Amino acid sequence: MSASDADILAAVRAWFGPQPPARLAIALSGGGDSVALLHILSRAFEPRQVRLAAATVDHGLRADAAQEAAAAARQAAALGVPHAILRWRGWDGQGNLQDAARTARYDLLSDWALGQGIGALAVAHTADDQAETLLMRLGRAAGVTGLAGIPPRRLRGAVMILRPLLGIGRDDLRAYLRRNGLEWSEDPSNLDTKFTRVRAREALSGLADLGVTPAALTHVARNMVRAEEALGWAAFEAARTAARVAAGCVVLDPRALRLMPDEIARRLLVGALAWVGGGGYPPRRRPVAALLADLHRGQGATLAGCRVLEHRGEIWICREVNALHDIRVAPGGIWDRRWRLSGPGAQGCEIRALGAAGLAHCPERAATGAPRAALEASPAVWREGDLIAAPLAGRAAGWRAEPAEDGPAFPATLLSH
């Protein structure tokens, strides 16, 4: 038996809790799930309580795209929800079209929402999307993080992406659409078996008699979110005793690292590499496992834009100097996402890595206690070829290097949010 309208409205209200956002943007593709989302949200809340606005991205990739966007606009108008059509004509033919279209879609929708002064964007992923995602990730041998699935809330830049239908099945939404006489467009790519997601959907229908249903897999994802939180907390606690930050590097106690459970050591390393190296994607499991094994043998390595080495009985995770060659900013600007340098006589100066040549001019370096690699990768003030200051290498000359990032400091980055 499918969920009633009242059940669905109650579930969505409960998802938002007692304080739904005063203004909410909706990503309306015109497909069944997002048409249902629009209708449900417009009924779940009084217009004065939550003011809605919707937008459709016309990717210009299918002949019907413009008509579908116009149909979506009519759906919104019928409910009195303001609507915009956002056009994407930006594909340069490079890389994967699906990925490029998805990134462009989220960028366009986020910019449009922010332009309206709205900081929350609802998208219509369902329990079926969650189940398909989990199944696909099982195929890639995912761990706890991957099996936590699609997050119900996630900050993307300045916009909070919300997925209030993540606990509701697609069949329930289709029944809702039919009961309410709503129309929607069917995306033909949803039937194209060249897409792994479509094959995952087909495979899932064959697993239902084992109890492997979207509802069960949604529970698995929730369980994994809890496990993820616990592991993040444990890694944070481990970092508080086994790690410190010095000269922009993370410094680890190798004995403590050896004694902690492998998964906690792995998270600590991945978190430190991400914080120091700033890579968008975390390094994969295998190279991190290899790095851990190297470290246990007393060997260093280079990974994810970082140099990892032993120095005076500690493990230092430093920025890799070779990754910094092209990073140059004027004084006061943010260098390598992390540092802002300010000081006297900045005219004509430039901030770039200290490098081996610069470090040779810093006799004060020994007092810092940091390894050469860390100092070579630290920011320095240059005028033409002359070294003016290297505050992290002990040669301050009145200059200061301050952390520039607004984000959480290490080790708080280890906590899952």
Ligand SMILES: Nc1ncnc2c1ncn2[C@@H]1O[C@H](COP(=O)(O)OP(=O)(O)OP(=O)(O)O)[C@@H](O)[C@H]1O
């Ligand atoms: N063209 C579009 N315009 C506005 N919103 C869209 C558009 N396409 C997708 N969305 C929003 O994103 C939700 C998910 O759609 P879809 O699964 O196709 O996209 P995705 O975010 O790329 O995820 P996936 O990883 O499943 O491909 C839709 O329900 C809708 O809310």
